[in-house]
Amino acid sequence: MAEQVDVVVIGMGPGGEHVAGRLADAGLGVVGVEAELVGGECPYWACVPSKMMIRAGNLLAEARRVPGMAGTTDVRADWAPVAARIRDDATDDWNDQVAADRFTGKGGRLVRGHGRLAGPGRVAVEGEQGGVFEARHGIVLATGSHPQVPPVPGLETVPYWTNREAVAAKEPPRSLLVLGGGAVGVELAQTFARFGTQVTVVEALDRLLPAEEPEAGALLERVLRAEGLTMRTGARATGARHDGDAFTLALDGGEELTAQQLLVATGRRAALADLGLETIGLDPRARSLRTDGRMRVAPGLWAVGDVTGHGAFTHVAMYEAEIAVRTVLGEPGPEADYRALPRVTFTDPEVGAVGLTEQQARQKMPRVRTGTASLPSSARGWIHKAGNEGFVKLVEDADRGVLAGATVAGPVGGEVMYGLAVAVQAQVPVETLRHMIHAYPTFHRAVEDALRALELAS
Numbered sequence: 332m333a334e335q336v337d338v339v340v341i342g343m344g345p346g347g348e349h350v351a352g353r354l355a356d357a358g359l360g361v362v363g364v365e366a367e368l369v370g371g372e373c374p375y376w377a378c379v380p381s382k383m384m385i386r387a388g389n390l391l392a393e394a395r396r397v398p399g400m401a402g403t404t405d406v407r408a409d410w411a412p413v414a415a416r417i418r419d420d421a422t423d424d425w426n427d428q429v430a431a432d433r434f435t436g437k438g439g440r441l442v443r444g445h446g447r448l449a450g451p452g453r454v455a456v457e458g459e460q461g462g463v464f465e466a467r468h469g470i471v472l473a474t475g476s477h478p479q480v481p482p483v484p485g486l487e488t489v490p491y492w493t494n495r496e497a498v499a500a501k502e503p504p505r506s507l508l509v510l511g512g513g514a515v516g517v518e519l520a521q522t523f524a525r526f527g528t529q530v531t532v533v534e535a536l537d538r539l540l541p542a543e544e545p546e547a548g549a550l551l552e553r554v555l556r557a558e559g560l561t562m563r564t565g566a567r568a569t570g571a572r573h574d575g576d577a578f579t580l581a582l583d584g585g586e587e588l589t590a591q592q593l594l595v596a597t598g599r600r601a602a603l604a605d606l607g608l609e610t611i612g613l614d615p616r617a618r619s620l621r622t623d624g625r626m627r628v629a630p631g632l633w634a635v636g637d638v639t640g641h642g643a644f645t646h647v648a649m650y651e652a653e654i655a656v657r658t659v660l661g662e663p664g665p666e667a668d669y670r671a672l673p674r675v676t677f678t679d680p681e682v683g684a685v686g687l688t689e690q691q692a693r694q695k696m697p698r699v700r701t702g703t704a705s706l707p708s709s710a711r712g713w714i715h716k717a718g719n720e721g722f723v724k725l726v727e728d729a730d731r732g733v734l735a736g737a738t739v740a741g742p743v744g745g746e747v748m749y750g751l752a753v754a755v756q757a758q759v760p761v762e763t764l765r766h767m768i769h770a771y772p773t774f775h776r777a778v779e780d781a782l783r784a785l786e787l788a789s
């Protein structure tokens with residue numbers, strides 16, 4: 332016998348927790364189904380602990396920049412406070428009681444177990460608290476994503492790390508192979524290297540962060556090499572093995588790389604395989620769920636977060652969650668709009684980007700102009716000196732005279748990018764940006780230089 336409720340949310344990561352909490356606050360009878368920890372990947376194994384690691388690594392890097400700028404330092408890295416902070420402050424030793432109480436405190440009902448669709452409007456939950464629920468208003472799918480592991484022969488048999496083991500590490504490995512030079516790979520590679528790990532990054536494509544502007548990947552590769560990391564871009568792994576002590580990756584061309592640990596950071600795959608999608612006529616092998624502007628997948632079924640394929644970011648999950656909430660509650664508001672989607676890779680230099688890259692814009696728009704300015708040659712970059720690498724790149728839809736995208740790499744690049752995100756979202760004319768006053772001597776003044784370069788571009 333199915334239990335009648337208003338809404339069932341499957342997956343209580345950032346997206347699902349937001350939907351479930353807001354709907355419970357609004358007085359609906361909400362069941363939140365969670366197989367692991369309420370809060371999902373972001374607070375326990377991803378954004379939050381990785382940014383704590385990065386903060387610690389950045390402190391070390393800044394201290395190492397003191398000589399020649401402000402005296403002398405004797406820097407001895409210690410992972411213990413990082414591991415303790417992740418265990419105690421970030422994850423409560425991977426215990427979600429606070430998050431669970433936050434949801435039930437709003438009147439929600441948390442059901443721990445694996446949820447699966449069981450026909451239209453029905454969810455079956457496996458687990459001690461399991462059962463079958465019939466949702467009067469509808470069901471929200473927010474099951475997030477899993478690491479995608481490439482079919483490298485031997486890889487499936489070795490005890491590699493994913494982001495989960497990396498953020499839970501009690502000490503940094505002596506040496507680390509990082510397979511994949513995307514956001515996870517470069518953030519963690521740089522951090523461990525700053526704590527003394529010998530790091531080699533293996534990226535199949537010809538540059539790091541291949542989804543971003545090529546200039547960003549080139550800059551990061553240069554900086555990471557200068558920090559002592561080994562880079563193998565354009566390298567395909569053809570085999571993996573582990574002899575009990577060390578991992579070996581064979582590359583096409585015959586080279587073999589060996590290290591104490593191997594981190595696989597080759598992308599994520601939406602968690603859709605075991606969700607009963609076939610019971611409502613959807614393909615369980617789909618890479619993502621197709622949603623309309625109000626996050627609807629089908630009548631009475633919504634999806635938010637990594638499963639929608641609009642960008643595997645917490646801010647996307649929460650943005651979509653709020654739209655889904657408004658849809659369920661019948662509240663007015665704009666539909667989802669991804670034109671000004673911001674991304675920040677928290678390396679040092681930080682890579683902030685919004686909207687389209689130049690290549691994406693050229694595929695969509697008849698006339699594109701770009702303008703780039705170098706940060707070290709701006710007044711603030713020159714003053715900043717050590718650690719000033721970076722640039723601003725603007726991509727203009729030249730027929731409309733508005734920005735289609737922008738990238739800011741450099742110190743606090745993600746923060747500097749915000750002004751440009753507003754410009755992309757609000758379609759501020761480039762002519763208006765050109766006549767703004769940019770405070771002196773800020774990093775964002777390099778935007779003015781990039782606007783000048785844009786004007787000179789044909």
Ligand SMILES: Cc1cc2nc3c(=O)[nH]c(=O)nc-3n(C[C@H](O)[C@H](O)[C@H](O)COP(=O)(O)OP(=O)(O)OC[C@H]3O[C@@H](n4cnc5c(N)ncnc54)[C@H](O)[C@@H]3O)c2cc1C
Binds near residue numbers: 476
């Ligand atoms: C190392 C790393 C660093 C990152 N850093 C950032 C960052 O700095 N900024 C940023 O914006 N994003 C970052 N991300 C991405 C971010 O973590 C995700 O985009 C975000 O967590 C997605 O939220 P979600 O709600 O869609 O899914 P998830 O966080 O994946 O949560 C999904 C939840 O659903 C549960 N679940 C799945 N299937 C079922 C089922 N059938 N039944 C019950 N429960 C189920 C899971 O247990 C999980 O708790 C990072 C990712 C990684 C890997």
Ligand SMILES: NC(=O)c1ccc[n+]([C@@H]2O[C@H](COP(=O)([O-])OP(=O)(O)OC[C@H]3O[C@@H](n4cnc5c(N)ncnc54)[C@H](O)[C@@H]3O)[C@@H](O)[C@H]2O)c1
Binds near residue numbers: 483510534540596677
């Ligand atoms: N700061 C942030 O916001 C942040 C940080 C980390 C992760 N994330 C999110 O999580 C997602 C997943 O991150 P990710 O870095 O795992 O994925 P990704 O898709 O960003 O990068 C994966 C990289 O691995 C490479 N690759 C794939 N197969 C390979 C192989 N066989 N050999 C060598 N390289 C291979 C790809 O070319 C790509 O460069 C990101 O796209 C992002 O949405 C965000």
